[in-house]
Amino acid sequence: MSASRFPVSHDLSSLGWDDSHAAALPDGLIPARVARVDRGAAEVLCAAGHFQAHYGATVRRAAAADPVALPCVGDWAGLRKLAEGRFELEALLPRRTAFVRGGVARLSRGGLSGDSKGQVLAANVDVVFVAEPALHATDTADLGRIERLLALAWESGAQPVVLVTKSDLAGESLPFLMGEVAAAAPGVDVHAISSLTGEGVDVVHGHLAGTRTAVVLGASGAGKSTLVNALAGTEVMETQQVRAADGRGRHTTVHRELIPLGGGGLIIDTPGIRRIGLYDMGEGVDLVFSDIEELAERCRFADCGHDSEPGCAVIAAVEDGTLPERRLESWNKLQREALWMASRTDARLRKELQNRWKIIHKEVRKSGRNRP
């Protein structure tokens, strides 16, 4: 095995192990956390060190039936040591949270429900940092992007936290901006941070206390790598400046995907998580727009679309200025996207949407014919 940044052995609790994980571990197996996966094998961290473990027959069979059962970074697993000294990954422990791409997975008490065909990008993430720069090129923070990433974060089951990064660039407009961001993220902690001045970095550390595991979501250039380096207290990630300055190669030792941080806690950073867009976030959208959901309870019609229906409490709130119009537009857009994403994986829903389009097209044609 190549040189590793991980120490030779691990205190399991520093990797996030706790009593309820212990209770779920099948007898006779060795507890380990998946740091990275390759085809058919995982790099795992356990009390005895850092190993490669191939998947046992049970894991292979389960994964063939449903890819959600494939081990992924962040998973807790049970290993068996084979006679020849190799390790085999025998069992996955139930996931507390999961980022799933392209499937209709639901977290239930026992872990993920088994009826999905999605791919799990990361498991057992406790905190999702949504990073949005106070200033990005010449634009200020994009509230719509924050809402979109929050929907995804809620959907994973983890706790979202919004970080307005590069706060040093905002100047006097920061308090106003923070107010706007807070209004786009009801029920979510919002912090201004600067990896440059160190402002707010301790608050981020605080969210990781008790060895919690986090992911950082955000657009390219949001400052994710710089933040992870600030949290680790060392250069674990290659940042844009490094990439621009001398191209590839300097930080090639940086390839682990589960990153233990100097001050405690862990970060999961994978290309899949970096590229994650908008998947399966139906319920997540409801949580991001809890203010609209609350207003909607006072609409005259239970199925109000908050468009032009009489007695719509949401429109009324836009009109009296309590709900920003931008937010209603954003809700509309994300609702449509979520429905479309769900329809890609749900044949019945797809059929229903197609039928709806057929009816609309027919009506359009009819009204065209009827025109004098």
Ligand SMILES: Nc1nc2c(ncn2[C@@H]2O[C@H](COP(=O)(O)OP(=O)(O)OP(=O)(O)O)[C@@H](O)[C@H]2O)c(=O)[nH]1
């Ligand atoms: N002024 C200021 N600049 C920052 C701060 N954090 C990051 N930057 C700069 O922003 C640029 C992008 O930072 P990265 O950390 O590489 O951004 P990233 O989100 O990891 O980007 P990708 O790897 O493309 O996803 C770099 O030039 C950083 O030096 C900050 O707190 N303040």
Ligand SMILES: [Zn+2]
């Ligand atoms: Zn309404």
